[in-house]
Every structure is written in structure tokens, then in C-alpha cells.
Amino acid sequence: MSTLEIKNLQVAVSTDEGMKQILRGVDLTIKSGETHAIMGPNGSGKSTLAYSIAGHPKYTITGGSVFLDGADVLEMSVDERAKAGLFLAMQYPVEVPGVSVSNFLRTAATAIRGEAPKVRTWVGEVKEAMAALNMDPAFAERSVNEGFSGGEKKRHEILQMELLKPKIAILDETDSGLDVDALRIVSEGVNRVKDSNDIGVMLITHYTRILRYIKPDFVHVFAAGRIVEEGGAELADKLEEKGYAEYISA
Amino acid sequence: MTLNSNLLAPHTPTSREELWRFTPLAKLRGLHDLDVALSSRVSLGTSQTQAGVTLTIVDSLDAPQTSTTDDLVSMRVRELATKVLRVEISANTEVSAPIFLTRSVESLDPEVSRTEIRLGANSRATIVVENIGSMTLAEEIEIHLETGSNLTFVSLQEWENDAVHLGHHHAIIGKDATFTSTVITLGGTLVRLLPTVEYAGAGASAELSGIYFATSGQHLEHRIHVDHNLAHAKSRVNYKGALSGDKARTVWFGDVYIRANAEGTDTYEVNRNLLLSDGARADSVPNLEIETGEIVGAGHASTTGRFDDEQLFYLESRGIPANIARQLVIRGFFLEIVSKLGLPEIEERVMNRIEAELEKASV
Numbered sequence: 134m135s136t137l138e139i140k141n142l143q144v145a146v147s148t149d150e151g152m153k154q155i156l157r158g159v160d161l162t163i164k165s166g167e168t169h170a171i172m173g174p175n176g177s178g179k180s181t182l183a184y185s186i187a188g189h190p191k192y193t194i195t196g197g198s199v200f201l202d203g204a205d206v207l208e209m210s211v212d213e214r215a216k217a218g219l220f221l222a223m224q225y226p227v228e229v230p231g232v233s234v235s236n237f238l239r240t241a242a243t244a245i246r247g248e249a250p251k252v253r254t255w256v257g258e259v260k261e262a263m264a265a266l267n268m269d270p271a272f273a274e275r276s277v278n279e280g281f282s283g284g285e286k287k288r289h290e291i292l293q294m295e296l297l298k299p300k301i302a303i304l305d306e307t308d309s310g311l312d313v314d315a316l317r318i319v320s321e322g323v324n325r326v327k328d329s330n331d332i333g334v335m336l337i338t339h340y341t342r343i344l345r346y347i348k349p350d351f352v353h354v355f356a357a358g359r360i361v362e363e364g365g366a367e368l369a370d371k372l373e374e375k376g377y378a379e380y381i382s383a
Numbered sequence: 384m385t386l387n388s389n390l391l392a393p394h395t396p397t398s399r400e401e402l403w404r405f406t407p408l409a410k411l412r413g414l415h416d417l418d419v420a421l422s423s424r425v426s427l428g429t430s431q432t433q434a435g436v437t438l439t440i441v442d443s444l445d446a447p448q449t450s451t452t453d454d455l456v457s458m459r460v461r462e463l464a465t466k467v468l469r470v471e472i473s474a475n476t477e478v479s480a481p482i483f484l485t486r487s488v489e490s491l492d493p494e495v496s497r498t499e500i501r502l503g504a505n506s507r508a509t510i511v512v513e514n515i516g517s518m519t520l521a522e523e524i525e526i527h528l529e530t531g532s533n534l535t536f537v538s539l540q541e542w543e544n545d546a547v548h549l550g551h552h553h554a555i556i557g558k559d560a561t562f563t564s565t566v567i568t569l570g571g572t573l574v575r576l577l578p579t580v581e582y583a584g585a586g587a588s589a590e591l592s593g594i595y596f597a598t599s600g601q602h603l604e605h606r607i608h609v610d611h612n613l614a615h616a617k618s619r620v621n622y623k624g625a626l627s628g629d630k631a632r633t634v635w636f637g638d639v640y641i642r643a644n645a646e647g648t649d650t651y652e653v654n655r656n657l658l659l660s661d662g663a664r665a666d667s668v669p670n671l672e673i674e675t676g677e678i679v680g681a682g683h684a685s686t687t688g689r690f691d692d693e694q695l696f697y698l699e700s701r702g703i704p705a706n707i708a709r710q711l712v713i714r715g716f717f718l719e720i721v722s723k724l725g726l727p728e729i730e731e732r733v734m735n736r737i738e739a740e741l742e743k744a745s746v
């Protein structure tokens with residue numbers, strides 16, 4: 134049983150015009166087995182929340198705290214956060230030329246598990262996970278994310294989640310840029326990992342369509358750097374109907 | 384600055400001259416200095432024998448150059464070399480195993496070396512020049528590719544730290560012939576190489592790639608010159624370098640010249656440099672001169688920068704510690720070129736050496 138506890142989180146980025154405050158006090162607690170949808174208009178700070186928890190150097194924490202099972206996440210280096218059990222599926226996965234997917238996955242699994250996975254079982258594990266996500270085995274020999282289509286990048290993110298088995302996963306617009314088939318395959322992947330490992334999920338999205346495949350327990354509406362409304366799955370239906378207009382003008 | 388335009392008189396170059404202004408002449412041990420005597424020796428050789436491959440040592444009078452040069456040190460090599468190593472690949476022969484030509488000298492006395500490589504029509508071979516040990520060397524390799532031949536040429540600079548090496552590798556590529564060259568410069572205190580290309584028939588193709596890694600106190604200079612002197616030839620140039628440590632220095636020039644008669648030329652050149660520490664300096668100058676608009680394509684790119692923070696963040700966010708993430712990125716940077724060789728043994732050797740250098744530089 135794990136708990137991610139975000140309290141009054143405030144985050145700024147430095148711009149040419151000086152520091153710009155983006156997160157203005159975010160409170161959110163996610164426990165194992167729970168799925169929390171974070172929904173909000175573009176530019177409201179959803180990715181900033183995700184990156185700040187993962188430790189991207191671009192973001193400066195100006196207040197608040199993030200704890201995972203009592204450990205201070207904000208004190209950890211980026212790799213320590215991953216080892217502690219956090220995983221971020223990025224909105225824009227990064228290309229790393231010359232580093233093969235198979236080398237990358239194995240290096241990451243070695244780091245997270247604390248020892249190199251046994252070669253024989255590992256190869257099978259990767260193959261199986263790739264097949265489940267409908268990924269061509271040839272991807273293993275390609276450079277990380279290089280020349281991948283949008284959908285292929287997102288599948289690759291979920292593949293990593295499946296192999297690294299985090300305690301809490303943050304999925305930042307994993308649904309964007311996916312056609313219906315890809316959306317279904319990726320969603321099934323998320324559900325599989327969720328069910329078999331009892332992980333907590335922060336599902337960041339702009340649209341409600343992914344919520345047809347991944348059922349949220351809680352929906353949080355995000356606007357101007359904070360959570361402005363909370364409810365159950367029914368809140369998503371309201372957003373589907375009315376959009377974000379009332380929150381933006383607020 | 385074409386190969387033919389300035390046939391200047393032999394003299395000792397100074398750093399006021401454009402072609403020499405980046406090179407620390409004082410470190411050359413006289414290789415460039417007309418007042419310093421250079422000995423002549425055939426320092427390359429092989430212990431292999433393979434069908435279709437003939438090695439002979441011929442008198443330089445029987446091996447006249449067919450190309451011109453404006454490189455003052457190449458002129459000295461031509462003048463002073465008494466013997467020439469000639470490597471011939473018989474026509475219509477495919478030599479399956481790579482041919483290794485290895486330096487076998489351990490002396491810092493300045494000397495010159497000449498090599499001639501000839502690929503017969505429709506032959507195919509891989510030749511690896513292994514520059515190892517300690518030398519003060521000025522060398523020229525002239526490479527002739529007859530119609531339809533295919534050469535994979537690798538020049539490995541795995542010198543000890545005190546070596547000084549000036550080299551000119553000139554390829555003349557025949558009709559429908561393919562020249563694939565990979566220059567790998569890791570060792571030596573001063574290495575200055577001039578890979579140059581001209582064409583002898585339509586459908587000729589040159590792929591020139593290279594990697595270099597300079598650590599503290601090393602000066603590694605590469606000056607590529609591709610002369611699109613006739614129509615319907617192709618060239619690709621791709622060099623990547625990394626620098627680490629105080630006074631690590633690299634210089635890269637890529638001169639591609641498309642003459643007025645070279646319609647249908649297809650060329651692209653790129654140089655990328657990765658600065659791994661303060662105090663290192665990389666110069667990168669791609670230069671494209673175009674005298675005809677009737678071409679398939681021509682382009683160039685050059686970048687010099689530090690680590691991509693986004694790449695490092697991505698790797699670290701998967702639990703990979705920062706130092707291993709940096710090593711992965713550097714490895715990947717070079718592997719993009721080295722893995723294309725299709726020579727696993729060389730790939731492993733080169734990557735091991737790079738890793739050892741990285742460890743020493745504590746990147």
C-alpha cells in the first residue's frame with residue numbers, strides 16, 4: 134500500500150521576464166489502486182505538476198511538499214524518485230539517438246530493481262510486454278523514440294511502465310495523438326499494469342475519451358495552477374458536456 | 384580553394400596562412416619545417432594473405448601521384464618518400480575479410496610514409512588502417528576506385544598520447560564506384576587529417592564519416608574536401624566529435640565544392656560537437672560552394688553544444704543514475720556512426736577506448 138501526498142505545491146519557471154508562478158497550491162493524495170483523472174485546459178499547469186513531481190530541473194519548487202510513503206520526494210534526485218516508485222509517462226517522450234530501446238530498458242530495469250535482470254527471463258519478459266502492446270519486436274533494436282510516430286512513443290512509455298512496475302504512475306496526456314485502436318491498446322496496457330500491481334494512477338488528460346477505457350475513481354478539475362473542483366466519474370461527464378469555460382473565466 | 388587552383392611553391396607554413404592558422408605548428412616536431420630532415424619508411428604492413436589482395440613495395444618513381452595537392456606537408460611526403468606501399472585488389476574480386484594495415488614503428492623521429500590503394504573494376508574490399516604506437520608521421524594515402532568498385536576504408540587513430548600525425552587521404556572515385564570512409568581519431572597529441580575526394584565518373588558516391596574525442600591537451604583537426612568535379616556524383620559527410628578537459632581542442636572543416644559542370648550533384652554534410660566540460664574548444668566550419676543550380680540537393684549543418692538536458696532527464700526519470708545517463712548519451716552519440724561500420728570487433732575496440740577515456744576524464 135503506497136501513498137503519494139502532494140500538499141500546497143507551488144512551482145515557478147524562470148522565463149526571460151523573470152520567475153513565472155505556475156502552480157499555485159496543489160493538494161492531492163493518491164493511494165495504491167486509485168485512479169485520479171486530472172482534467173484541465175491547455176496551459177493550466179498539468180504538465181508542470183507532472184514534471185515537478187518527477188524532478189525536471191526546469192521547475193523551481195517555491196512552496197509545499199510531496200511525500201511518497203513518508204519519504205520527501207522533493208529532496209530526491211530524479212533517478213532516486215524513479216527508484217522510490219514514481220513513474221512519469223511523458224506527453225512528449227524524448228529521442229535519444231544511438232541508445233537502443235533494449236539497452237535502455239535493461240539499464241533502467243537494472244537501476245530500478247537493484248540488480249541486472251536474468252538474461253533469459255528478461256528477453257521473454259520484454260517480448261511479451263511488447264506483444265501485449267502490439268509493438269513490433271524490431272523496435273527493441275531502434276534508438277529510443279527516434280523516428281517513432283506519436284502513437285509508437287506512447288506505447289513505448291506504457292511498455293516502460295509495465296517493465297518498471299512503479300508504485301505511482303503519472304500519465305501525462307498519454308491519450309493525445311492516438312487513434313481509436315491505439316487508444317484502446319494503450320488503455321488496456323495501463324489497466325493491466327494497474328490490476329496486476331495495484332498501482333496508483335494520476336491520469337492527466339484534456340479530453341474525456343480515455344476515461345471510457347480507464348475508469349477514474351476521482352476527477353479533479355485543474356485551472357490556473359490549482360485544483361478548482363473535485364468529484365467522482367460523473368464530473369467528467371459534466372466536463373464533456375460543458376467544457377472548461379466556467380473554470381477559465383473564474 | 385579548390386585542389387587545383389593554388390599550386391603554391393613548397394615552403395614552411397606559418398600560422399598566418401589560412402590552412403594552418405588553427406594548428407599548433409610548434410608541436411609538429413618539424414614535419415612541416417623544410418629545415419628539418421624527415422626519414423622515409425614504409426611503416427604500414429600486414430601479416431594477412433588473402434586471395435585477390437596484392438601488397439608490393441615499389442619505388443616512388445614507379446608510383447607517381449595522379450592528383451594535385453595544395454597541402455604543404457603532402458608535398459613534402461611526395462618529395463621525400465622513396466618507397467610506396469601499393470595495395471591492389473584484383474578486378475571482379477570480392478575480398479570478404481577486412482584487410483588490416485598496421486603501423487609497426489616505435490620512434491618519435493619525424494618520418495614520411497606513402498601508400499597507394501587500387502581497387503580493380505567491380506571489386507569489393509574493406510581496408511582498415513591501424514595507427515597505433517608512438518610516431519611523428521606525415522603520410523599520404525592515395526586511393527583509386529575503378530568502375531563499379533566498392534571500398535570500405537577505415538582510418539583508426541589509436542595512437543599513444545605522444546604521437547603526432549599529419550595525413551592526407553585522397554580518393555579518386557570511378558564511375559558507379561562507392562567509397563565509404565570512416566575516420567576514428569582518439570589518440571595522439573596532435574592529429575591533423577585531410578580526407579579529400581574527387582570523382583572520375585558518373586554514379587560515383589562518397590560517404591565520409593568520422594568520430595573524434597579530444598581530451599586534455601589533444602589537438603584533433605579534420606579538414607574534409609569534396610570536389611564535385613563532374614556530373615551525377617553523390618557525397619555524404621557526417622563527423623561527430625566530443626571534447627572533455629582543459630585545452631581539449633578540435634577543428635573541423637568541411638569544404639564541398641560543386642563545379643559549374645557538376646549537374647545532378649547530391650550532397651549533404653553535417654558536423655556535431657559535444658562539449659563535455661569547460662575549457663574545451665571546438666571549431667566547426669562547413670563550407671559549401673555551388674557553381675550550378677542544376678543539382679539534386681546540397682545542404683550542410685553544424686552544431687556545437689553541451690548535453691541535452693531533456694535526454695538526460697528522460698533517462699534519469701527511468702531510474703538511471705546521472706553518470707550512467709551521460710555515458711549512455713555519449714556512447715549513443717558515437718555509436719550512431721561506429722555501428723554503421725558493420726565491423727563488431729572494431730566497434731567494441733573503439734567503444735572500449737572511448738569509455739576508458741571518459742573514465743579518465745571522469746565525465
Ligand SMILES: Nc1ncnc2c1ncn2[C@@H]1O[C@H](COP(=O)(O)OP(=O)(O)O)[C@@H](O)[C@H]1O
Binds near residue numbers: 180
Ligand atoms: N519553460 C517555460 N517557460 C515559460 N513558460 C512556461 C515554461 N513551461 C511552462 N510554461 C507555462 O506554464 C503554463 C503551464 O504549462 P503546462 O504545465 O505545460 O500546461 P498544461 O500541461 O496544462 O498544458 C503555460 O502557460 C506555459 O506556457
Ligand SMILES: [Mg+2]
Binds near residue numbers: 179181224305306
Ligand atoms: Mg501538458
